[in-house]
Amino acid sequence: MGSLSRDDFTALWAQDDLGEVAVSAKEIADRVSELGRQITQDYAGRPPLLVCVLKGAVNFMADLMRAIELPVEIDFMAVSSYGAATKTSGVVRIVKDLDVDLLNRDVLIVEDVVDSGLTLNYLRQYLGARNPQSLEVCALLVKEGEQRVAQSLKYVGFCIPADFVVGYGLDVNERYRNLDAIYTFIGEA
Ligand code: IMP
Ligand code: MG
Numbered sequence: 001m002g003s004l005s006r007d008d009f010t011a012l013w014a015q016d017d018l019g020e021v022a023v024s025a026k027e028i029a030d031r032v033s034e035l036g037r038q039i040t041q042d043y044a045g046r047p048p049l050l051v052c053v054l055k056g057a058v059n060f061m062a063d064l065m066r067a068i069e070l071p072v073e074i075d076f077m078a079v080s081s082y083g084a085a086t087k088t089s090g091v092v093r094i095v096k097d098l099d100v101d102l103l104n105r106d107v108l109i110v111e112d113v114v115d116s117g118l119t120l121n122y123l124r125q126y127l128g129a130r131n132p133q134s135l136e137v138c139a140l141l142v143k144e145g146e147q148r149v150a151q152s153l154k155y156v157g158f159c160i161p162a163d164f165v166v167g168y169g170l171d172v173n174e175r176y177r178n179l180d181a182i183y184t185f186i187g188e189a
Pocket of ligand 1: 170
């Protein structure tokens with residue numbers, strides 16, 4: 001068709017703040033398909049409850065759930081961590097809790113990025129206390145060498161350098177979530 005994807009050029013409104021493409025839209029799409037296939041196999045006969053961590057994981061969740069060929073259910077949590085725009089404080093506040101009961105459910109947390117790991121660590125303990133049958137994590141991105149808390153992540157999309165990135169759900173001050181690719185952020189936070 002010869003049509004340009006948004007990867008081929010940077011959105012005009014954002015280009016001053018964006019550096020290199022960290023993960024292209026094509027790479028994301030291919031990896032999400034693979035993860036979907038893997039999850040479909042691993043959870044055959046026990047469809048998982050996908051728990052999306054708002055807001056950053058919303059793009060990933062929307063694509064991932066359509067790549068899983070099982071009758072999954074979905075729910076959403078919103079957490080906010082106090083601190084500066086580009087570093088977590090590790091103190092997590094639940095802004096929106098789940099609507100469904102986790103008792104005996106196979107729960108898969110869908111997260112955008114694991115940086116220090118503190119947010120995920122908190123969530124795991126918080127949700128684990130509700131007696132799910134199983135509790136695993138599917139993270140789109142993991143920052144290399146940054147984890148302050150050891151994590152066992154069952155599914156990981158990409159390991160990336162420790163730079164701050166935006167796009168495909170990831171934000172700085174609520175912006176850039178609607179970019180199709182993931183870029184290093186070089187603007188002012
Ligand atoms: P952690 O608690 O340090 O692992 O941070 C996790 C949360 O911080 C993620 O769920 C994101 O909301 C946010 N975060 C960490 N790194 C980035 C980034 O590079 N871009 C956008 N948000 C990020
Ligand atoms: Mg965020």
